[in-house]
Amino acid sequence: MLDIKWIRENQDAFLEGMKRRAVKIDASKLLDLDKEYRAAQTELQSLQKERNDISEQVGRIKKTGGNADDLLEKVSAIKDKMASIDEQTTKLGAEIKDILDVLPNIPEDDVPVGGEDAAREERVWGEPTKFDFTPLSHDELGEKLGLMDFEQAAVMSGARFVLLKGKLAKLKRALGQFMIDLHTEKHGYTEMHVPLMVKPEALYGTGQLPKFDNGYITDQGLWLIPTAEVSLTNTVAGKILSEDELPIRITALTACFRSEAGAAGQDTKGMIRQHQFYKDELVSITDEESSREELERMTSCAEDVLKLLKLPYRVISLGSQDMSVTSRHTYDLEVWLPSQNRYREISSCSNCWDYQARRMNARYKKNGEKGTRLVHTLNGSGVAVGRALVAVMENYQQKDGSIKIPEVLIPYMGGITEIRA
DSSP, X not given: OOOHHHHHHOHHHHHHHHHHTTOOOXXXXXXXXXXXXXXXXXXXXXXXXXXXXXXXXXXXXXXXXXXXXXXXXXXXXXXXXXXXHHHHHHHHXXXXXXXXXXXXXXXXXXXXXXXXXXXXXXEEESOOOOOSSOOOOHHHHHHHHTOEEHHHHHHHXXXXXXXXXXXXXXXXXXXXXXXXXXXXXXXXXXXXXXXXXXXXXHHHHTTOSSSOOSOEEOTTSOEEOSSTHHHHHGGGTTOEEEGGGOOEEEEEXXXXXXXXXXXXXXXXXXXXXXXXXXEEEEEXXXXXXXXXXXXXXXXXXXXXXXXXXXXXXXXXXXXXXXXXXXXXXXXXXXXXXXXXXXXXXXXXXXXXTTHXXXXXXXXXXXXXXXXXXXXXXXXXXXXXXXXXXXHHHHHTBOTTSOEEOOGGGGGGGTTXXXXXX
């Protein structure tokens, strides 16, 4: 959530940020509401003081045995007026909050302006995998191996689910284990086991609510997490941390659940976009001076996964209109998929600045200062396990349809070096 005080004091920067986001907003309406709200609050405080002053007079008069009926009537009238103004401030505050709840974060100055086509390539690692045969897609490979079954999964669950068997299921588990070990043992993240169902307040805190049309909710009102970002980031909700506790770096390997239909074509088949998938999530909680540097660090941690798996990839900065509403700057990691002859997203790393912290009331106390400051929050995939499986299968496929195991995963596979039918 954006700070209404910042909007009030930086109207031009606010409107420019919304323009870069392609969001039309009547700033004058928002600021008029804010002005009216603050005026009502000031009047309420003035009436509170007047009531207290008169009440003190009533007390003194009663002590001397005098008649204070006229003053008591004034107190009663002031109370009625205060109740009316309090109701007005509550209504105005709710209107302001409804507007702020859906406004996106202000993009960083160096974020390219535009949608998907505006993405800026930052760097490329590795060369696209070359074959002396026509490479198969991961779903073709999996079904030929007899280890990937979409049809039976659809019988029990519908479209966008898959059954993995035998060594292919083991490979997926190995990938997740490799990632969590890498991030905890090498990159200094603390592993967390987190709830997969959360209250609406948690989704509001990380910005998925109030506008969230691709999630699953239970009859009890709990939501299945669309990403472990929700659970991990909310570990600091409502807290006041000390400066010495920062940065906090935490990670979790979890299932994620999304009901999005996805794009037509390639994404309607295979494992690229599913309703249930696994992801190793990275979350950092920092002070405001460190978050830009932390985004670079987090992105490099995600890149390390792909480098060790020897999967060609590139890093792009998303356009201002293609980022999530909570982000000020997002790097996407895109891995090379031979069957599509293109790079596809496998990780997003975002700096949310204080946007989520303001919604969660997550603060820290800086050493030597009396007040508190909002923390900065960052999140990223380190990386999506299903898409990593897709990338390994396609980039490590052999002419006979078998799949070589990346060297770094062989210990996690119990010494197995390839998967055959």
